[in-house]
Amino acid sequence: MNHDGWLSALAQELRRRGVGGDAVRQVVAEAAVHLRESGGDPARVFGAPGTYAAAVAESVGRPPRRPGEVLLHACGITKKYGRHTVLRDVDLVVRSGQIAAVIGANGCGKSTLLSICAGITGADKGEVRVRGSLGYCPQDGGTADFLDADEHFVLVGAGRGMTREESARIGSARAAALDWAPGRGRQARHLSGGTRQKLNLVLAGLGEPDVLLLDEPYQGFDKGTYLDFWHQVWEWREAGKAIVVVTHLLNQLDRVDTVLELSPVRKAAA
Missing domain, CATH: 3.40.50.300 (P-loop containing nucleotide triphosphate hydrolases)
Known part of the structure; x- marks a missing residue:
């Protein structure tokens, strides 16, 4: 899968997991920069779009945890x-x-x-x-x-x-x-x-x-x-x-x- 196809699949996976539109745009833009800078294959750099989207959703796709002590x-x-x-x-x-x-x-x-x-x-x-x-x-x-x-x-x-x-x-x-x-x-x-x-x-x-x-x-x-x-x-x-x-x-x-x-x-x- 080429860069554009992988990024498009990533955006779809993020939306499917309930990540907000602004967060989707930010994550996809940063992933695009990373791929452009590294020149690497997306599957090697990030893994499958679904796997990477799941990891991102855990960190930025939900409200931050309530601060503790x-x-x-x-x-x-x-x-x-x-x-x-x-x-x-x-x-x-x-x-x-x-x-x-x-x-x-x-x-x-x-x-x-x-x-x-x-x-x-x-x-x-x-x-x-x-x-x-x-x-x-x-x-x-x-x-x-x-x-x-x-x-x-x-x-x-x-x-x-x-x-x-x-x-x-x-x-x-x-x-x-x-x-x-x-x-x-x-x-x-x-x-x-x-x-x-x-x-x-x-x-x-x-x-x-x-x-x-x-x-x-x-x-x-x-x-x-x-x-x-x-x-x-x-x-x-x-x-x-x-x-x-x-x-x-x-x-x-x-x-x-x-x-x-x-x-x-x-x-x-x-």
Whole structure:
């Protein structure tokens, strides 16, 4: 089946499963981009239209699950670098089964807020409470130059109570879901920026943490990989996790449950 025929069959299957018209158009458009970018056979990339439509319907074709208990609560976060205030009295509450987007102009403290929530950067004022375990995908860094992907999986997995075999198996499966086959022995320093972000994203999800902090996790991804990323995020939401995604792409806000918009902190009047 060619691309157009597969996409048409996908749309029919989605409608048959009760997926709304807007969601059908969005899913088909994203699948078309993925196929165009990958150039692959639709059956190999996605499987049969009915099988793929069933998986999509589970994540986007029904109302999101009702949010549960609060898993992340950042209250009154203030951070200064020298005389420059980056964040002032910022609050963020994310519940189980909820995706929160953090948006705002460059320099307004999005990455700093996530780093504070992850416990990497200290706040000058305020408190962060996390219920359960936490996974963090930074915008920069996060990988060790002289380790390959499997070594990263084993190292991070060990810190989360996973066996060597389990870490390698799950890490490789999560990488494959992002259209990446890690090469054994290929050190992280030789990976492209986009592939390093795929590695960071896989590491963030190892051990099934309760809270996931994702700082522009798709930096360097090709357009087709966005679909894979958002399906992973929707699966995490359905599993009852709390997810925070820093993004500057405002057209993605219909995919999340709550939005925190940060603005540059203005100097107080003298």
